Amino acid sequence: MITFNPSLTPSPQDYSLLTDLYELTMAACYAGEDIAEKRASFELFVRRLPEHFGYLIAMGLTQGLQYLENLRFTSDQIDYLKNTGIFDHVSPNFWSLLENQGFTGDVWAVPEGTAIFANEPLLRVEAPLWQAQIVETYLLNTLNYQTLIATRAARMRDVAGENAILLEFGTRRAFSPQGAIWAARAALAAGFDATSNVLAAKELNQQPSGTMAHALVMAIKGLSGSEDEAFTAFHRYFPGATLLIDTYDTVAAAQRLAEKITIGEAEVKGVRLDSGDLATLSKKVRSLLPTVNIFASGDIDEWELKRLRTENASIDGYGVGTRLVTGEPVNGVYKLVEIDNIPTMKQSSHKMTYPGRKQIFRCYDNGIIKSDRLALADEAIELGETPLLELVMKEGKLVTENESLDTIRQRVQTSVKSLPQGTHYITEPSPIKVNISEPLEKLRQSLIV
Amino acid sequence: MITFNPSLTPSPQDYSLLTDLYELTMAACYAGEDIAEKRASFELFVRRLPEHFGYLIAMGLTQGLQYLENLRFTSDQIDYLKNTGIFDHVSPNFWSLLENQGFTGDVWAVPEGTAIFANEPLLRVEAPLWQAQIVETYLLNTLNYQTLIATRAARMRDVAGENAILLEFGTRRAFSPQGAIWAARAALAAGFDATSNVLAAKELNQQPSGTMAHALVMAIKGLSGSEDEAFTAFHRYFPGATLLIDTYDTVAAAQRLAEKITIGEAEVKGVRLDSGDLATLSKKVRSLLPTVNIFASGDIDEWELKRLRTENASIDGYGVGTRLVTGEPVNGVYKLVEIDNIPTMKQSSHKMTYPGRKQIFRCYDNGIIKSDRLALADEAIELGETPLLELVMKEGKLVTENESLDTIRQRVQTSVKSLPQGTHYITEPSPIKVNISEPLEKLRQSLIV
Numbered sequence: 001m002i003t004f005n006p007s008l009t010p011s012p013q014d015y016s017l018l019t020d021l022y023e024l025t026m027a028a029c030y031a032g033e034d035i036a037e038k039r040a041s042f043e044l045f046v047r048r049l050p051e052h053f054g055y056l057i058a059m060g061l062t063q064g065l066q067y068l069e070n071l072r073f074t075s076d077q078i079d080y081l082k083n084t085g086i087f088d089h090v091s092p093n094f095w096s097l098l099e100n101q102g103f104t105g106d107v108w109a110v111p112e113g114t115a116i117f118a119n120e121p122l123l124r125v126e127a128p129l130w131q132a133q134i135v136e137t138y139l140l141n142t143l144n145y146q147t148l149i150a151t152r153a154a155r156m157r158d159v160a161g162e163n164a165i166l167l168e169f170g171t172r173r174a175f176s177p178q179g180a181i182w183a184a185r186a187a188l189a190a191g192f193d194a195t196s197n198v199l200a201a202k203e204l205n206q207q208p209s210g211t212m213a214h215a216l217v218m219a220i221k222g223l224s225g226s227e228d229e230a231f232t233a234f235h236r237y238f239p240g241a242t243l244l245i246d247t248y249d250t251v252a253a254a255q256r257l258a259e260k261i262t263i264g265e266a267e268v269k270g271v272r273l274d275s276g277d278l279a280t281l282s283k284k285v286r287s288l289l290p291t292v293n294i295f296a297s298g299d300i301d302e303w304e305l306k307r308l309r310t311e312n313a314s315i316d317g318y319g320v321g322t323r324l325v326t327g328e329p330v331n332g333v334y335k336l337v338e339i340d341n342i343p344t345m346k347q348s349s350h351k352m353t354y355p356g357r358k359q360i361f362r363c364y365d366n367g368i369i370k371s372d373r374l375a376l377a378d379e380a381i382e383l384g385e386t387p388l389l390e391l392v393m394k395e396g397k398l399v400t401e402n403e404s405l406d407t408i409r410q411r412v413q414t415s416v417k418s419l420p421q422g423t424h425y426i427t428e429p430s431p432i433k434v435n436i437s438e439p440l441e442k443l444r445q446s447l448i449v
Numbered sequence: 450m451i452t453f454n455p456s457l458t459p460s461p462q463d464y465s466l467l468t469d470l471y472e473l474t475m476a477a478c479y480a481g482e483d484i485a486e487k488r489a490s491f492e493l494f495v496r497r498l499p500e501h502f503g504y505l506i507a508m509g510l511t512q513g514l515q516y517l518e519n520l521r522f523t524s525d526q527i528d529y530l531k532n533t534g535i536f537d538h539v540s541p542n543f544w545s546l547l548e549n550q551g552f553t554g555d556v557w558a559v560p561e562g563t564a565i566f567a568n569e570p571l572l573r574v575e576a577p578l579w580q581a582q583i584v585e586t587y588l589l590n591t592l593n594y595q596t597l598i599a600t601r602a603a604r605m606r607d608v609a610g611e612n613a614i615l616l617e618f619g620t621r622r623a624f625s626p627q628g629a630i631w632a633a634r635a636a637l638a639a640g641f642d643a644t645s646n647v648l649a650a651k652e653l654n655q656q657p658s659g660t661m662a663h664a665l666v667m668a669i670k671g672l673s674g675s676e677d678e679a680f681t682a683f684h685r686y687f688p689g690a691t692l693l694i695d696t697y698d699t700v701a702a703a704q705r706l707a708e709k710i711t712i713g714e715a716e717v718k719g720v721r722l723d724s725g726d727l728a729t730l731s732k733k734v735r736s737l738l739p740t741v742n743i744f745a746s747g748d749i750d751e752w753e754l755k756r757l758r759t760e761n762a763s764i765d766g767y768g769v770g771t772r773l774v775t776g777e778p779v780n781g782v783y784k785l786v787e788i789d790n791i792p793t794m795k796q797s798s799h800k801m802t803y804p805g806r807k808q809i810f811r812c813y814d815n816g817i818i819k820s821d822r823l824a825l826a827d828e829a830i831e832l833g834e835t836p837l838l839e840l841v842m843k844e845g846k847l848v849t850e851n852e853s854l855d856t857i858r859q860r861v862q863t864s865v866k867s868l869p870q871g872t873h874y875i876t877e878p879s880p881i882k883v884n885i886s887e888p889l890e891k892l893r894q895s896l897i898v
Contacts, residue, residue, distance in 0.1 A: 005652045006851050007461050007515045008630045017648040018626050020618065021659030024647065025687055029665060032686050035672060042664070066456045080651055090686045129668060136664075137646075140621035141629060169469070172589035173778050177467050178627035180590060181457045197586075198473065199466040202529055203454045210470030214795050215491070215585075215785045216478060219578060222788035223484060237481050237539045238474055248796055275800050322778055329622050329775040336664045339671035346663050347697055351724050402455050 009177075012066075016073050019137040021086070027130040028087060031094035036130035041338040041357045043121040044143060050151075050328055054429025055115045055419060057154045057412055058122045059186045060146030062112065062402050064139050065393055068105075071135070073098040103131050107393035108377075110360070112403065113150075113189065113411030114388060115419060117432050120360045120374060121389065122147070122332070129339065136334045145179070148330040149186035152302070154416050155426055156320060157191030159305045165317030167209050168195040169297060170325030183325040189408040192320075204405060211242040211272045211295065211319070218247065228256055235266065242270030242295060250276060251284050258288040272319065274298050279311035286314035299323060302426045345447045354440060355447050361385040369418050375437035458626075461515075465522050468586040470535070476579040477536060480543035485579035490787040490806045492570035493592060499600075499777055503878025504564045504868060506603045506861055507571045508635045509595030511561065511851050513588045514842055517554075520584070522547040552580050556842035557826075559809070561852065562599070562638065562860030563837060564868060566881050569809045569823060570838065571596070571781070578788065585783045594628070597779040598635035601751070603865050604875055605769060606640030608754045614766030616658050617644040618746060619774030632774040638857040640865075641769075653854060660691040660721045660744065660768070667696065677705055684715070691719030691744060699725060700733050707737040721768065723747050728760035735763035748772060751875045794896045803889060804896050810834040818867050824886035 010018055030036035049056060078098055081087055087094070105127020110116055122143055125132045153166075160166055168187040174180035184200035194209035195201055201208035212234055220230035231243050245253040250273060260266035270293035273281050278296045285294055296308070297319035304323075308315060335353045336344050345355035357377040363370045363385055373385065381387060392399055422430030436444075459467055479485040498505060527547055530536055536543070554576020559565055571592055574581045602615075609615055617636040623629035633649035643658035644650055650657035661683055669679035680692050694702040699722060709715035719742035722730050727745045734743055745757070746768035753772075757764060784802045785793050794804035806826040812819045812834055822834065830836060841848055871879030885893075 006511045007519075008512065008627070008634060008649075008652055009459065009461050010626055010630060010648060011460060012456050012458050014648055015626065017651060018620070018629070019647055020620055020645040021647050021650075021657040022645065022661050025659065025690070026661055026665045026683075029661075029683050029686050030668070033669070033682050035668065038668075038672065040668065062455045063457060070456075081647075084656060086657070086687070089688060133664060136662075137620050138626065141623060141626055144622060145624045145628075171467070171469055171586050172783075173593060173780065174590060175594045175624035175774075175778075176628035176631045177459055177464065177587065177590055178457070179594075179625035180467070181459060182625045185457060196469040196471065198468055198470050198530075199459055199463050200457075201470075202466060203457055207533060208470040208535070210474065212471050212475055213585075215582060216475045218785045218793045218795060219479070219484065219487075219489065219788045220482070222785070222791045222793040223487065233482050234475075234478050237478050238535075239538060241474070322780060325624075326778040327776065329624075329771055331622065331771065334621075336667045336671070339668045342671045344667045344671040346667060 012070055013074065015067055015138060016071055017077055017080070019134055023134040023136055024081065025086070027097070027134050028090040028094040030130045030133070031097055032091040036093070036097060037128045038340045039126065040129040040132045040336060041124055041126045042132050042136065042334050043337050043358065044123040044139060044332055044334045045121045046118055046330060046332050047351070049118050050330060052427050052429070053151060054423040054425060054431065055117060055151070056147050056330060057150040057190055057415060058110045058114045058116055058143070058147055059112050059150035059189060060143040061109050061123065061392070063146070063182070064123070064142045065107065065398060067138050067142065068103040068107065068135060068393060069396065069398060071103045097130055101131070102396060103127065103135065104396045105131055105393070106391060106395065108389040109392045110388045111390065111411060113408040113415060115415035116360070116388070117372065117434050119354060119434060120372065121358055124357060124389065126357070140332055140334055144330045144332045146182055146186040147332070149183045149325065150190035150412070151330070152324055153187040153190035153192050154412055155302045156305055156324070158416055158424055159302045159309070159426060160318065165293070165295070166192045167317060167319045168192045168197070168324065169319040170321040171197045173322040174325040180325070187324060189405050190412045191409065206405070211270070212244050214244060214247045217244070227253060231257070231266070240267050240269040242272055242293070243268060244272045244274060246273050246275050250281050251288070254285045254288045261289070268292050270295055272297060278315065279308055279313040282314040283312070293317060295319060297321070306426065343443055343447065345444065347448065354436070355443055356440065358440065360388040362388055364418065367418060368420055369432055371433040371435055373435045373437055374440060376439050376443065379437055379439055461519055462523065464516055464587060465520055466526055466529070468583055472583040472585055473530065474535070476546070476583050477539040477543040479579045479582070480546055481540040485542070485546060486577045487789045488575065489578040489581045489785060490573055490575045491581050491585065491783050492786050492807065493572045493588060493781055493783045494570045495567055495779060495781050496800070498567050499779060501876050501878070502600060503872040503874060503880065504566060504600070505596050505779060506599040506639055506864060507559045507563045507565055507592070507596055508561050508599035508638060509592040510558050510572065510841065512595070512631070513572070513591045514556065514847060516587050516591065517552040517556065517584060517842060518845065518847060520552045546579055550580070551845060552576065552584065553845040554580055554842070555840060555844065557838040558841045559837045560839065560860060562857040562864060564864035565809070565837070566821065566883050568803060568883060569821065570807055573806060573838065575806070589781055589783055593779045593781045595631055595635040596781070598632045598774065599639035599861070600779070601773055602636040602639035602641050603861055604751045605754055605773070607865055607873055608751045608758070608875060609767065614742070614744070615641045616766060616768045617641045617646070617773065618768040619770035620646045622771040623774040629774070636773060638854050639861045640858065655854070660719070661693050663693060663696045666693070676702060680706070680715070689716050689718040691721055691742070692717060693721045693723060695722050695724050699730050703734045703737045710738070717741050719744055721746060727764065728757055728762040731763040732761070742766060744768060746770070755875065792892055792896065794893065796897065803885070804892055805889065807889065809837040811837055813867065816867055817869055818881055820882040820884055822884045822886055823889060825888050825892065828886055828888055
């Protein structure tokens, strides 16, 4: 009996069905053809970086591995699949596989927070073909999204400078409640200081952050109070808390606050501006409130951050929402690169892939990336190179513990610092040179039909 | 003790904390000032439609109401808030409110599937101030996202025509697993025929849909088979199933299939093209496979659909992913419009709102929208007008049952058909005339300070 779940909140037990139907039909075909247990390797990568992106910051691996560790098909789920009628002609082997196995493969991946470029695998799954196939959808979902948010957050941090306070305020615009939480995680891991999302902060063991909204001023003013009375009321319970001063006249509100501070009637740690010409207003407010943190919000992105810095806006911190958590996606793909020790390659027009299990060998010059070499995984490391893909899961079990957000955050910092100057540009950045190794290029040539 | 949840999958019990911190701090301030129980009305609307959108299709109300119905703070959640230290100076009243009350207010909303325009409320919450405040974040998240997806889906259906098959394939690009499920719901409700997401299909009581991927061809070819053997193998378990024919040479694959069909060696209901010039390829494939459904996928959106139709592409169905489930958001806001029977209004520069509890009165001419009148809720209905906002929740309880997806889908069709021709345009559509009633305009003028 199928019941309608109006909240549509998937729980981790549901995740085995959180896949495209064709993953399961293909797996059933593999089972029938007796090739389901052949060892297969799939790699996850992007063909192109999103427009104006010079790099990606890999993120989402933790959630991907958690999914693989816990992948199971319950008898209810199997019954559901049987009852759709779609699988009426499959071999019973298929049901045995679903009943008896979770994910038993190996995973190689670049650690979260690593900078990577087009055609470089973020992750490789090596597993029985059917397993490696069905995990495609969830892994892509997880890594595509968090990698996008982490990269945007890293770009914003890079432009804002290390002293700016960056706050993640995107929950109301994020694409679903869970999308909001994952965005908060990726943003915090990639250099944001805090999130306003209380649940995300709780789950991530961070302190939530926030200011106040226009509603408080409007409510108290509506009840025959004033904007200043709203500020005083808020400070009664949250001493010194950041005040939103643009509900009516920003400069007038700052002026009145300054007077109160002077006569010791108010203590204010911060103010927020959410509308108007932020550069001009922030300078006016700074002249009135020289020791107060000035926060700005409203469609902030890396370009707006740069513009505000160029115009010498006097802003200490930014609340970033919409432009962090929505927009053009990272279009990662997940492609079969080897089956039963035989390298494979797709050749559709403009969608060529590199065959074989690969490794990224990175070369630095004084801490700055000089070039990457995309090579076959069994090629020898050359002098001065660092391999980026690490074994993170062995036979379905995590090889190491989950990394802390601090560890990942540290890696993002190091990664961004390692980029050549031109690769930092937020518009038309210079690409990093990714060299294709001779053995990989030879293999590719040999597979062109 | 706070534990780290690496999957970061919120469950409905967690949702009370799925809010911006400031909602809770403001609620605490209201409690301290003894105004938390004052009756407040907030309205949710967009100031502008997204670029090139002539309308929005309201969606997400079901999930919003589900949240309101179940809103509770557990003692663990309250302890967590206390332990943050942020609330050290609040009045004990605040904790009593959280402990003892769920959502006890009323909700007025336009039914899911209704076409609405800028400044028109999708929803109004009338509740004790603190409750109406803290539900802001979740309601915005829910309605913003599903309204976006529903509107995009409706635009695509409108361009594709009623006979085209539209399949939702966006899970791998959606912003989180839950984002994928909500996208599937909104797309199906707004005119898509099916989703590839098995879990979404299960929860929505729909049949999942899908074709096959390049991996199956590559795996079987890698194991010394051929593309044709891959097709035969897939059809062994899924007779007639749609085949992806562009892994190597699309036209050659179609040619070989045609020959097999002629000699009765194959039965094929559909083929999919995922790369190359879809218009040209589809015509070539049609000439070879005249009775087979041709599906196209790969960065399909309403503009691409239009282009393909203009070029007389011979395509029966479309798999739509990235351009349906990602991109620029719907920027709904949630504003206090009345407190304790007193209308309120925000006046920040360029962010004016209309005060007071409002109703949308719609006027039709032969089934086509003539104009809307945005008026105060207690204004009399005029001849020929239909009021759009309905009471959907009374004192925290649903007034009616959840609507079925079919009911909502029917309403979307009617809504889109009711738009004047110019409002259908996918680029620079003509706006619908939204008249502001005289009493509303007078009220607004009277509140300008």
